[in-house]
Amino acid sequence: MSIILPRRRFLSLAAAGAGSLLLGGCDELSQNDGVTAVLESAEELTMRAQRAILSDRSLAREFTEADLSPVFRSNGTSMPDGEAYAALLESKFKTWKLEIGGLVATPLSLSLADIKALPSRTQITRHDCVEGWSAIGKWTGVPLAVVLRKAGVAPNARYVVFNCADDLEQSLDGTGRYYESIDLVDAFHPQTLLAYQLNGTDLPVENGAPLRLRVERQLGYKQAKYIMGISLVDSFTALGSGKGGFWEDRGYEWYAGI
């Protein structure tokens, strides 16, 4: 057999080789910092494009009672570990206080009764998980804007950070603790709620009792559950691994509009 391959046979072999190289190479590319940095640049483009077409007043669709999911799926943590949360649950959250601090004029400490006494909003909206499923639920809560105005947002504040009670990952250094952040555009959106009711009853534990976030124009992992404290910051790089949230620290987009 000649070692000089006919041109066409050579080209076929080259094509087959390139194909298998491509398949094997994709996993290496996915772990290459330069490649992932380029891929991640699409997030900013997506956010700028979506923010350009969304007005501050564009509302997520609100459905009717007839559209409710028969079962609203619980995802992530369904029961936070630890004695602190167990004690809160035991007291039926009477000992729970929402601490609002950071870059605010007046730090607040609100009980569940205080929060329920504030103006409320009820909305039937669709919850979209990053995995692909959706569930429709009826949420009642106080618009985040009401609480933020009460506390007085400092001029240099840019993000609202939600500190949660649940550890979604076991860790010794606290990096497994759930947290989330949104910017002021979403924080002051009329459908952005601190919700304490789902489908007309107190928020069940598996859905984030006593209080969870609803930020309806983004995906499910932004809707922080088991909120213990809210902090206004000018940057979230010092928190967790610096990406602005539990899942963001694990590679997911901070802007989860798609």
Place this chain on the structure above:
Amino acid sequence: MTSLAEIPDRAPSRTRRHLVYRHGVATRLTHWMNVLCLAVLLMSGLQIFNAHPELYWGQFGADSDHSVLAIHATENGDTLAGTTRIGPLVLPTTGVLGASKVDGDLVERAFPAWITLPGYQDLATGRRWHFFFAWLFVINGLAYLLYGIISGHFRRDLVPDRDQLAPRHVLQEIRDHARLRFPKGEEAKRYNTLQKVAYLGVIVVLLPLMVLTGLTMSPAMDSAFPWLLDVFGGRQSARTIHFITASLLVAFVIVHIAMVLLSGVWNNLRSMVTGRYAITPEGPAA
């Protein structure tokens, strides 16, 4: 950009095999960019699908709701069995769908590692690939549409000519395709009717449908354009249509590659690289 026009002086004879300039540079560049984008979008899309391998119809859909398609693994003794359920129909798909091998071991995953990007299970990275290439795909597609309209490429090369729409002509083409007899001579200088309809179907129907159903899965896009939900009947319907349309594109690509192979692979490849396509004269002597 005179595609399908003859190159002067290089086709001296109608009786000899000669080259014509078939594909303009814009067509060729956008074609190959599209190949790259669709390959990455398909593979990363299957990675994303694997995160929740069920499809629903309507506004909502999660585990306890009725699904129209589900790809899962079930325990079968001390091994796994992969099943694919389409409506009421349950198919055993062990080895490919539901359960497939990773490093020699059968594991639960809807689509197998060799067709997802990345190969290992990683939704976050799959999404990064998907949205970066979705942007590239849209920009590339818009550039192609703009070129196609302005240059007259669509009107001249893709819209079927009047004579090509005669039922007799179409029937003859179907017979010729079935016998793998491809046009020669003058007739080979234009796309045949089936080709034009297939290309237009992809360009005008399937690819825009991919983009629109993709956007309908975005909660932000649904807030900006609530009509998307009415057009597709909900986010979960849009997700199902996205999957079906992707499957139709895969079917198109399979037929497309088969036709490229059957009707002269080197001639077709050269024409999509250099633009030049060889015309074989008609007649038994050729």
